[in-house]
Amino acid sequence: MECLVCRRIVDRDGLEFWGATICPSCQRKMLEVTADQPEYGAYVMALRRLWRRQLQAARDRRLKEGEHLEPE
Numbered sequence: 001m002e003c004l005v006c007r008r009i010v011d012r013d014g015l016e017f018w019g020a021t022i023c024p025s026c027q028r029k030m031l032e033v034t035a036d037q038p039e040y041g042a043y044v045m046a047l048r049r050l051w052r053r054q055l056q057a058a059r060d061r062r063l064k065e066g067e068h069l070e071p072e
């Protein structure tokens, strides 16, 4: 798996959620970074990308389920 933030290959120590992985060093940085640090924007963007992908997947699922509900 590839780290969502730094794109390094992550072994099984990575935090995995929503099908994405964040490496231990980025996890630590994310917890420590504050909004006035330049890195903050990169983390926010990475999470936002992930979040958008989740929303898209949920929408696709709903559309598929909707097809089943339609009268045949």
Ligand SMILES: [Zn+2]
Pocket (backbone or CB within 6 Å): 003, 004, 005, 006, 007, 008, 022, 023, 024, 025, 026, 027
């Ligand atoms: Zn990373």
